[in-house]
Amino acid sequence: MDEAADADADAAAGRLRRLKAGMRRAFTRPPGYRNVFVWFVTGMLRNKRGLVGALIATWFNLPIAVLLGGLGLVIGAIAGYVGGALGGNNTADSWLSDIPVLSSMLNSAMLQGGGILGLLAGAAVGALGGFLFGLLVPWLAVAAISPFDGIGRFLAQLLVALLCGLLYTIYGVMAEGWLLRVQGARRPSRREQALIDPIIKDCAKRMGLSSVPPLLIDDDRAPNAFAATRHIAVNRGFLDEFDYDPEPLAGVICHELTHWRNADTISNLFIRGVALPLYLSYNVCTWLLQITRGTAQFIVMLTTWPILVCIRYFVMPLQAAGSQAAEYQADQGAVYAGHRQGIRQVLTRFRDSFDGARNGWDLSILASHPPNELRLEAIEESGVDYPLPDADGPATPMPVIITSSLVRD
Numbered sequence: 279m280d281e282a283a284d285a286d287a288d289a290a291a292g293r294l295r296r297l298k299a300g301m302r303r304a305f306t307r308p309p310g311y312r313n314v315f316v317w318f319v320t321g322m323l324r325n326k327r328g329l330v331g332a333l334i335a336t337w338f339n340l341p342i343a344v345l346l347g348g349l350g351l352v353i354g355a356i357a358g359y360v361g362g363a364l365g366g367n368n369t370a371d372s373w374l375s376d377i378p379v380l381s382s383m384l385n386s387a388m389l390q391g392g393g394i395l396g397l398l399a400g401a402a403v404g405a406l407g408g409f410l411f412g413l414l415v416p417w418l419a420v421a422a423i424s425p426f427d428g429i430g431r432f433l434a435q436l437l438v439a440l441l442c443g444l445l446y447t448i449y450g451v452m453a454e455g456w457l458l459r460v461q462g463a464r465r466p467s468r469r470e471q472a473l474i475d476p477i478i479k480d481c482a483k484r485m486g487l488s489s490v491p492p493l494l495i496d497d498d499r500a501p502n503a504f505a506a507t508r509h510i511a512v513n514r515g516f517l518d519e520f521d522y523d524p525e526p527l528a529g530v531i532c533h534e535l536t537h538w539r540n541a542d543t544i545s546n547l548f549i550r551g552v553a554l555p556l557y558l559s560y561n562v563c564t565w566l567l568q569i570t571r572g573t574a575q576f577i578v579m580l581t582t583w584p585i586l587v588c589i590r591y592f593v594m595p596l597q598a599a600g601s602q603a604a605e606y607q608a609d610q611g612a613v614y615a616g617h618r619q620g621i622r623q624v625l626t627r628f629r630d631s632f633d634g635a636r637n638g639w640d641l642s643i644l645a646s647h648p649p650n651e652l653r654l655e656a657i658e659e660s661g662v663d664y665p666l667p668d669a670d671g672p673a674t675p676m677p678v679i680i681t682s683s684l685v686r687d
Contacts, residue, residue: 306508308539309488318447321544325600328545331593332553337439340592341556343412345584350408351401358400439552446551447544451507463494463511470495474512474531477524481532484615491538501628503530505537507544519627526627529612529620536611542604550639553593557639560589564638589642598646605647606656613657621657625650626668 311317322329334340421428450457466474474493482490491509496502499515510531520526537543550557563582570578579586612621629650658664 306491308491308541310539311541317541318444318544318548321541322443322447322548324541324545324604325549325597328549328593328597328600329552331596332549332556333436333439335588335593336553336556337435339413339416341584341588343409344587346412347405347409348584350404350406350411352404354400354402354404354407355397356400357404358396358398359394361396361400442554443548443551446554447547450547450551451544454506454508458494458506458509458511461496462498463496463509466493466495473522473524474527477528478531478535481528481535481615481617485532485535485539485611487535487539490535503534505534505543507538507541507547510534510538520623523623525617525620526623527620528615529617529622530624532612532615532617533608533621533624536608537604539611540604540607542608545600545604546643549597556585556588556593559585560642561638564641589639594642594646597643601643601646602648605653609653609657618657618659622654625654625657 307314307317311320417428417432420431471493478490478493482488491506494509494511496511496513498513499518500513501515501519503510503512503516505511512527512530516530517527559582563578563585566578566582567575609621609625612618654664654668
């Protein structure tokens with residue numbers, strides 16, 4: 279009896295140890311963070327402006343306000359044009375009814391001018407009125423019934439948004455390896471390991487990192503690389519693009535290690551989680567726009583434009599300042615490690631970002647990255663001349679001239 283109880287206790291203790299070991303692996307953090315809490319909080323607050331933008335856009339009626347603002351713009355423009363045209367015409371009739379030629383000429387001018395001025399004024403008033411109505415009236419209505427209910431609703435929205443962001447971040451960190459493999463990443467082969475592992479270890483030593491994240495390889499032929507919360511991934515297309523040259527590979531690995539060390543991916547996860555309803559809606563919208571054409575695409579745009587406007591013209595511009603600073607810092611990480619030439623080769627070769635994108639949201643974030651020419655300027659060595667065209671730039675295609683062997687008269 280005692281032996282059976284001891285065996286059960288040992289088995290339970292073994293399961294607990296395995297669970298703890300699995301949790302430690304699931305939340306393996308970069309060096310320099312005392313615990314997971316510090317790592318998470320540091321990452322969550324990396325891009326405060328982007329976080330506020332995601333919070334307002336998703337949880338405080340912004341898509342509805344944009345929709346009502348658009349409807350107000352159209353209705354106000356029509357009403358303003360009609361009112362301005364009729365008002366201008368009546369005014370001209372009362373002033374100039376006794377002057378035959380001049381009356382007719384000014385009637386036409388007042389009709390058109392009054393209509394245009396009315397259209398502009400009506401569009402502005404309608405757009406602003408509709409936007410403010412959608413943004414503020416639901417809150418004012420609740421506050422008018424009970425101020426405490428309004429405050430309570432505001433705090434509840436805030437709490438739900440932050441909890442949603444935290445849970446999504448935890449999910450993203452824990453499930454990262456599985457998600458990356460589902461998306462096509464794999465462990466490196468022996469030959470790939472022999473090529474890349476020494477480069478990663480050397481980069482980590484130069485950067486003062488006591489540990490490095492596991493490497494994954496994606497067989498996608500697009501020349502990309504990216505850092506996740508617990509992994510870095512390199513596409514085969516990137517290796518092929520530079521013919522397996524160690525220097526550009528070292529430059530981009532240092533870049534991604536800096537992202538990993540600075541918890542930039544934690545920041546991205548948390549902002550996505552806070553904006554989760556809008557994030558999922560936006561990805562569905564961009565996917566539908568990609569697979570539809572003609573009338574169907576127009577219908578998709580007509581029904582989803584408030585979401586597209588919120589993301590592209592509010593959330594992404596606010597997130598851009600933080601993401602651009604992160605890109606400049608990651609480039610400086612490569613310079614600090616002594617791979618200025620490597621990161622210059624990469625930035626010169628690609629005029630767009632080399633960080634991978636897996637959905638419409640990622641593409642919009644990449645579009646907010648600083649231009650590569652400005653990133654090249656930021657890592658220039660003092661006193662060194664960098665003339666154009668750059669020797670590491672992509673080759674200029676030869677012009678194709680179509681000729682005919684037929685002799686024409």
